[in-house]
Amino acid sequence: MTETKGISSKPPGPARGLGLHGLMTLLSLGMVVPFAWMVLTSLKSLAEVGDPAWLPKQALWGNYPEVFSVIPFLRFMANSVVIAGWVTLLQVFTSALAAFSFARLQWPGRDRVFFLYLGTMMLPGLVMLIPNFQLMVRFGLVDSYLGLVRRPPSMPLARFCCGSSCWASRGPSTRRRRSTGPVSGRSSGR
Template sequence: MSTIRASVLARWWFRHGRSYVTYAILTAIACTMLLPFLWMVLSSFKPLNEVNELNPLPSKLDLEIFKPGNAPGPKQFFAYTRYLVANLTMRNWVPGNYRDVFKKIPFAKYYFNSLFVAAWVTLLVTWTSSMAAFAFSRLQWPGRDHVFKLYLATMMIPGVVTMIPNYWLMVKLHLVDSYLGLIVPAAFTAFGTFLLRQFMLTIPPSLDEAAMIDGASAWQVFADLILPLARPGIIVLTIFTFMGNYASFFWPLILISREHLRTLPIGMLYFDTEYAQDTTVLMAAAVMNVIPLIVLFLVMQKHLVKGIQLGAVKG
């Protein structure tokens, strides 16, 4: 009887038990990663004195608890848990922290600049990368593969190496301290071309041939046939490009000196320098900073997963 029971337990563990343990471990890791974000959101609604009271870790390590018989028991554990919950939850609701952000710095202008630049860069990168990917994947012309390899090799050049030449180019074009100076250098990426080319290679060439037999031009094949079929890849590129340019720091820091043209990462840098002691207002600014990225991810989540899965079909 015990042998049969052991066999049943072994089969259950093989089929379900390992999955439950894996999900439990992943859930615990996810909750741990969410704690800093939760603390940031809750701190943005608290008065400053409550945030400064939180001390989740002991001020000094007491090695006596590791001796036999001195380990903390369940009472100490639950008492510490209640202490953490009491400090994480809000006793006083202070929504005025968000209002103070707009009073202390031109946060709305920084917000607009980041969204404006990121939106235009995303639009241009999507357009230029899709056209280049179409030329490298669907059109036949001499030296196509060699040119693509050279184009792809530019990804191995660190951005720091090209930053100074790009800056001098912006000086010669009189684009320093302007929106165009932030947008134009980021409008062409080898990564976007490579990503969309891989998606377009998964589309059967027979579709192009059938469309051309029906009288479609190369532009019509690109706009009416290839682009709709490459939509998952375009969405993936859109998300990556928007997130990267929305959080861009070094290039705006070098190029922009006027306050009304600063993007949000640069504005947050000056805000952190001037109001480093005002933790609650700083957390409120950080929460508003990540809202567009969270909304974009939630809206595009299904398309992002689908695009990554389709991109793995052909390497």
């Protein structure tokens, strides 16, 4: 939302501005209300959960400390953080390098490799899940962190996004892509 003054010609008057704010508030509430319901339900007792009323008769704030004693919450949290951290680190590192290679460097066979990457994006992740599982079993990676920190199927997507924005900023001297290519530089509407 940096340079948006061009989209609305006249700056809206105070009344119209407030009306817009009201509309946005209503729409935002549509997004928030399910979560509000969740929070309110979290304060209910187990017997009250089946009750369609929104508000608990007595807010049980003790439900929250109880989470930590019922399930090993901190352990789960640590698992998530470790896995997410490694995945992010590896993804950003490798994808940034690859995107640079695809977008800014010229090397023979580059476009073919890029389309190989793109092609695998169209494969359902479940296709790879089946043999990946077999491989994990074979390498003894089942039940280990390493097995989870493997390359997730969404990886090519990250590169595609990164790559396509780099395509868009390529100079005119580089090879022009045909119409079958990804969102191309000429057409980015700049």
